[in-house]
Amino acid sequence: MPTSIFALACALVFCGLAGPVSAQSLESLIKLGEEEVKLQPLSASDLPTLNQDVTSSKASLPGSLGADKTRIGQDRDIDPDTYIVGPNDVLQLYIWGEFDQPYTLQINPEGYVLIPTVGSFHISGLSLTAAKERLSTAVQNKYPNVNISISLVSMRFFTAYVTGAVLNEGSFTIHPTTRVLDIIKQAGGFRGRSQLVALQDQDAGEATNRNTGRRSIQLIHRDGTSERVDLDMFLATGDLAHNPYVRMGDMVHVSFRKHSVSIFGAVNEEGEYEFLPGDTLGDLVTLAKGLNRSKPLISAELWRFQEGTEQAEVVELGGTKETLEELNYETIRHVELRPNDAIFIRAQSLWQSTHTVVISGEVKFQGRYRIEPGVTRIKDVVAAAGGLTDEASLIGARVIRTKVRAEKDPQLEQLKRQSEVAGLTDMNIEDRAYLKTKTREEKGRVAVDFERLFVDGDEQQNILLANGDVIFFPMQRHTINVSGQVQRAGLIGYEPDRKVRYYITKAGGYLYDADKRNARLVRARTGVREKLKDNLLVEVGDEIWVPQKERIDYWALTRETIPTIFNILTLAALLKGAFF
Structure with a gap:
């Protein structure tokens, strides 16, 4: 008697001993027995099992896969072409056709998975797509008359590292959907040159540290390759390409920034940003969260500080404050920047309605500040900006009156045109001296002795500020x-x-x-x-x-001089013959 019929008979006897059985209960038991009789064992004697008794062609997936129950947050569906499998990832292999059988496949620490009767396969380091193809091919070779489905059912946890300018360097346990910004948060956030800024309790977009290289983070992979991560650009654009996933064994290295550029005026977030080679004005505007177009843009200036000095060359990029013609931003967005450049984009409202000044350099909070004409002085704005940093240089500090810079000097313009046509030789001594002096001076610079103002307390140096003034405190250069x-x-x-x-x-x-x-x-x-x-x-x-001495081409000088000498001698001979 088959085991199932025997079990049914025992159940009937037990029910009889226990008491009368209703017609409905008996009918249910008989139906159950008939269903059990229909079940046939599979003919494949070598059918692989994984601690399961497979007897039905209608086998269902197990309720528990023995996988880690921890739920891993995802920001999107897993892309099998980019997801890299590794130790402790759990795959579900399901076979149906000639026989039905589910398998739970967990990648072991050496990177292998074992499919009973099929073999052991190293798939760690492969994309999910490639791993599926390798396992499917192996199973199909063993059992050609079955259908196969493979899926990822549980993601692993692994170790990666964070070093450099973070609060807590070291190793961290993460998962495959952890991105660079996430692991930096686990490391406590960015560490500044003079202060510590934690990210855990702050919004990522607001937790900034102006001294860390947030745009030049190195993501170094185990195979020796690396990629640069630009988190500032990610926070400005939301483009996840600038915030990639961290892989097993990766090292995230955060360095201190080397160079900076600044932008002020008609942008949504004025301030200083890390400079990377190849940056353009458009990149800087993007980092500043775009242009503020509430009012027409009327001008843009590039202040380029000369290397090794505190002198700035001011380049008009477009527009004019005098005519208030609207600036065409598209014509200047591709202008390439250099380290320490400062961009000023002016809107009509900033110049015509609101009285403001810009303070930049070594102050705690750079930016634009509203002033009251005839009342606000230098110290008032410095105090509003949080005061000077320990690195501020009073010697090189200055106030630039931009309205004066826009004024034209008719005499200077005339002398420039004259020098371009005829050179300096045709000018008199006074005009030449005037041209040299005016060309060298920093136009619009206000005479202020910042050492006397901040060290000696000389309030005569605490001048009244005007709309559009720029206050700049360079870093001390020892x-x-x-x-x-x-x-x-x-x-x-x-x-x-x-x-x-x-x-x-x-x-x-x-x-x-x-x-x-x-x-x-x-x-x-x-x-x-x-x-x-x-x-x-x-x-x-x-x-x-x-400077270098001007090199004299003696041969050319000789060639130019000989004809002159010859002409003089000839003239002298003629005069001698005529009078003597």
Whole structure:
């Protein structure tokens, strides 16, 4: 008697012993027995099992796969072409056709999965698509008359590392849907040069640290390849390509920023941003969350600070504040930037309705501040900006009156045109001196001695500010820049009470073609150029500039001179013959 019929008989006897059985109960038991009789064992004697008795062609998936019950948050469906499988990932293999059988396949620590009677296969490091293809091919080769379905049912946890400018460097347990920003949060957030900024209790878009390289994060993979991660661009655009997934064994390295650029005016988030090679004005506007187009844009300026100095070249990119013609942003968005550049995009409202100034550089909170004409002074704006940082340089600080910069000097413009046509030789001494002086001066710079204002408390230096003023505090440079025709041009550490001779010696001395007569000492405090003398006292931030002598082409000079001499001698001979 089959085991199932025997079991049914026992049940009937038991029911009889226990008491009378209703017609409905008996009918139900008989029906159950008939269903059991219909079940036939599978003919495949070598059918692989995984601690299950497979007797029915209608086998159902197991309720528990023995997988980790922890739910892993996902921001989107898993892409099988990009998802990389690894140890402790759990796959569900389901076979049907000649026989039906589910399998739970967990990748072991060595990266293998075992399919009983089929084999062991190394799939760690493969994409989910490639892993499915490898396992499907193996099963089909063993059992050609079955259908196969493979799916990922549980994702693994693994270890990755975070180093550099974060609060807590080390290893962290993450999962395959963890992105770079997520693991940096686990590491406590970014660590600044002078303060610590935690991310756990802050919105990611607001938890910024101006000293960390948030745009130059290195994601280093186990195979030695790496990619640059730009989290600022991710937060500005929402493009997940700038916030990739972290893989098993990856290292996320956060460095301190090397270079910065700034943007002020008609953008949604003014301020300083990390600079990367190849950045354009359009990239900077994107980082600043786009243009504020509530009012027409009327002008854009690029302030380019010269390397090694505190002098700025101002380039008008488009538009005019005088005519209020609307600026065409599309014509300037591809302008390439350099380290330390500052962009000012002006809207009509900022110049015509609201009285504001911009403060940038070494203050705690850079940006644009509203002023009251005739009332607001330098110290008021510095206080509103949180005060100066410890790195602020008072020597190179300045106030630029942008309205004055926009004014034209008719005499200077005429002299420039004249010099372009005829050169400087046709000018008189006064005009030549005027042209040189005006060309060299920083137009619009207001005479303020910041050392006397902040160190000595001289309130006469605490001038009233005007609409559109720019206050700039550079970083302290404890160096002297020696450039031009010296043996070792570059930055030399500043030492108090040292004179020009000392720094020239430290730079290896003059080159053979150095033009000592026209060498200059450029004062950081005022921008004034002084004739270079060995006994001049050098102050911190000053620059020593030694030009190259003009090379004389003696052969060309001879060719030009001989005809003149010949003509003079000829004329002299004629005069001699005529009078003598």
